[in-house]
Structures are given as structure tokens and as C-alpha cells.
Amino acid sequence: MPKILVIYAHPLTEKGSSTHELYKYFINAYQKANPNDEVLIHNVSEYMPYPLNKFAVSIYNKKLAKCDLNVDEKRFNDARQTWIDEFNHADKYVFVNPMYNLFIPAEMKSYIDMIMASHDTLHGGLNKLHGKKAIHLQTSGNKYHNNAPTDDPQIKDLADEYLKMMLHVIGVDDYSSVFAEGMDVDPINAIEILDNAYDEAELAGQKF
Ligand SMILES: Cc1cc2nc3c(=O)[nH]c(=O)nc-3n(C[C@H](O)[C@H](O)[C@H](O)COP(=O)(O)O)c2cc1C
Structure with a gap:
């Protein structure tokens, strides 16, 4: 049974969230087209237990140097390995997020770090995930794609x-995106933009 993994990053409740609506349209269409697939979802904004902190980096370095891990490090390492x-x-893979300060939310970045x-990317990316696909569903208040205002090309x-x-680095090149963007800078047309x-x-969900 194909497994679809949703990495969802939104710290607020789902009510009134355009990000959640965008996701619902996608996933409802997907499940209708693929009723037997297994969908697993993590809201990493609510639960991201393995940030790349001092402990995690020291384990990384120890493994690189082929040193033994102590009991605590091994427990942490095994638990993280499950993820x-x-x-x-x-x-x-489905990545779902609002844009925060011109980037993905920090917890989604932590998930990617984990x-x-x-994949050992610093050493040639030995473990590639070829043949898999990913989609990015993102909402943002400003507009960045498709005829976005070009007053500041650096943004x-x-x-x-x-x-x-990052997905390309690990071999996932079948990548697409759906953006709901510009609702804050163009509030008069926000409903139309969202629709x-x-x-x-919905279309992407049918085809994914
Ligand atoms: C802390 C914060 C930072 C944001 N940063 C950006 C940004 O850099 N660019 C942008 O276009 N919108 C930004 N926004 C706007 C959100 O991306 C936008 O409102 C999004 O559609 C919210 O989705 P929601 O309805 O699911 O909460 C930011 C919003 C918040 C709360």
C-alpha cells in the first residue's frame, strides 16, 4: 500500500486557516482518487522532538568519528531513527506551511535537518530516494510567483x-508546488485568490 507522508507546519488551530483549507482540498481529492493509500500526518509545529541541538550534533559527530554512543545518546538516536x-x-511527501519571514516555519526546517x-549529504549523498515525489502547499500574504510585483527583485x-x-539533494526530483499567495497585499481579491x-x-490532489 503506497504511503503518503504529510509534513504540516502551522502553530495555530486549524479553524480559519487558509493553509489548512489548501491542504484539505488537496488531501480530500487525493484520498478520493487513491482510497487505499496510507496517509500519515505530522504537525511538526505541535511536536518536533529532534531539533539539531547540542546533543544531536554531538551524536552526529560521534557517529562520524565512529565512536560508541552512551546509553542516553543511543536512546535518542534510536528514537530519531524511527522518524x-x-x-x-x-x-x-506533502509539505504544508504558511510562509513565515520569507521561509518555511522553523519546525519544518528542524524536520528537514533531522x-x-x-543521507550523509556532506559526503556525497549516498542514500538517494529516487522515484519518489513531493508537493509543496504554501500560503503567503505577499506574492512571489506568476507575475509577482518586481519592485524588489532580491525578495x-x-x-x-x-x-x-533539499529534496533534489536526496534524489526526489519529482517536485511541484501550489501557492495561495498575495491575500494580504490584495485583500479585495483575497477570496478569489484563495478559491x-x-x-x-484539488486538481493536484487528483493527479499526485
Ligand atoms: C509570523 C508571521 C510571519 C509571516 N511572514 C510572511 C512573509 O515573510 N511573507 C509573506 O508573504 N507572508 C508572511 N506572513 C503571512 C502568512 O504567510 C499568511 O498570512 C498565511 O496565509 C497565513 O496562513 P493561515 O491563514 O493558515 O494562518 C507571515 C505571517 C506570520 C504570522
């Missing part, structure tokens, strides 16, 4: 660029 295995064994651990959607690049994005998400 990493889950990522590596999934067939499809799963990158097994880009680094969140989407970053996700795409169009929801339609796009």
Missing part, C-alpha cells in the same frame, strides 16, 4: 526554493 526510517520508507541525517520565495533543493488556489490544490 528517519518513516521518511525514507514513504512513497510520496531527516537529512541519514524571493526562499522557502519553496530551499525545499526543492483559485483551492481549485489548483
